[in-house]
Amino acid sequence: MELLKQYFNKISPLSDNTWKELAPLFKQKRLEDHDFFVEEDKLAKEIAFLETGVVRAFFTNSEAKEYNKQFFVGPSIIGAYTSLLTGKRNRIPQQALTNCVIWTAKFSDLERLFAKYHDFERLGRKIAEHYFLEKEEKELEMALMNATERYLLFRKRFPNLEQLIPQYHIASYLGVSATQLSRLRSKLQNLEG
Known part of the structure; x- marks a missing residue:
């Protein structure tokens, strides 16, 4: 309380x-x-x-x-x-x-x-x-940003969420398929590390 x-x-x-x-x-x-x-x-x-x-x-x-x-x-x-x-x-x-x-x-x-x-x-x-x-911002993101930009913003906005929930939920939120998200994550991991 x-x-x-x-x-x-x-x-x-x-x-x-x-x-x-x-x-x-x-x-x-x-x-x-x-x-x-x-x-x-x-x-x-x-x-x-x-x-x-x-x-x-x-x-x-x-x-x-x-x-x-x-x-x-x-x-x-x-x-x-x-x-x-x-x-x-x-x-x-x-x-x-x-x-x-x-x-x-x-x-x-x-x-x-x-x-x-x-x-x-x-x-x-x-x-x-x-x-x-928040609703208006999400609508603009979906319309104006590409999948990589939306994913990076998701990670910034929800820093620990990827460890807590299944990836298909994140893909759905980002408006991409689970396969697309997997490829995107691999690409970014290669760039970051």
């Missing part, structure tokens, strides 16, 4: 009064590798603080091929935002890729606090802005 408080305060400080009302809303849970935090075609009701572990957000096309949209590495916030905001069924599941410790809260409870505490509303806005900017 202390890490959650530090994480929030780093983004936008919360008063003691806000924290006293906010803290009891979060409950610690665990996700095992391959467990879903939110599934496809279900209504999302919770948001979570990912304390430790790795979660992926992905979608599946009509041929049942999966595409990793985003990786969340603790500490981070996870949740099916579109479903939470619109009340529609979720289209982008979130699944643990490692064992995870999370702190969950009902989104409706958090929304009530947004109206009561301006510092908490500001925190929520800053988190939303962060994810909006």
